[in-house]
Amino acid sequence: MKFSGKNVLVTGASRGIGAEIAKTLAGYGLKVWVNYRSGEEQANAVKEEIVKNGGEAEIIGFDVSDEAAFVDAIKKIAETDGELSYLVNNAGITKDKLAMRMKVDEFMVVIEANLKSVFIGCREALKTMGKKRFGSVVNVASIVGETGNAGQTNYSASKGGVIAMTKSFAQEAAPRGIRYNTITPGFIATDMTDVLKDEVKEAFISKIPLGRFGEPKEVAEAVAFLLSDHASYITGETLKVNGGMYM
DSSP states (O other): OOOSSOEEEETTOSSHHHHHHHHHHHHTTOEEEEEESSOHHHHHHHHHHHHHTTOEEEEEEOOTTOHHHHHHHHHHHHHHHSOOOEEEEOOOOOOOBOGGGOOHHHHHHHHIIIIIHHHHHHHHHHHHHHTTTOEEEEEEOOTHHHHOOTTBHHHHHHHHHHHHHHHHHHHHHGGGTEEEEEEEEOSBOSHHHHTSOHHHHHHHHTTOTTSSOBOHHHHHHHHHHHHSGGGTTOOSOEEEESTTSOO
16 A cells, blocks of 8 residues: 555544554554543553554544644644644544433534544644645544434434535545545444344344454555555545445
8 A cells, every 4th residue: 555645643543443543554654643532551552563563653642522632632743743644533432322312411422522523633634734735534434324323313423424524624625635535334343342242243244245244454454545545536435344234
């Protein structure tokens, strides 16, 4: 995979899909800034693994829903490396509950973490990348942002918003040579799916044409492609990585 830039910030990269994205991008030669909110030990473990395998990484702790903290983080990266080439907005939370029982604050806390944070990251990346008229952003949404899901009104709204917002950023940023794309993973094998009962897993898998959960590495490679020079004529697109569950 070919990259013209030199560094990338991956939010929510201390575990799960985010950690795999960080390690994959480091494997392609990018310096990776591993963001975490509370899992400093896990973030350090990701960094150590990257360095052990010959890559370059730094950890950077901040809450992505805190505007000032996010702005300062991107400023620090640009000052340290001279630029921010790539951004992966991966951090997010869930707070599942049926809509009729969901309180407004339970709705808004997910919007803040999953949608507002992506807006902040996209906006600041546009400002920073615009100085060199080069850059690429991938926002990690979800299949439920396309299909909806019972019990996830807040999460679905946040991820659907990410998809739509990415298209708007793509249009604004294109004249500056900056690309914005979205990836929508389906059911991916992580610690969150490991705790599901076998019958629940089987029920989900029965709806997936490829007959299995995806692997974090498969999501990470899709993210890498969209960031890379190989996707230089792709912007405003939504790439589904869901085994055919939603086409």
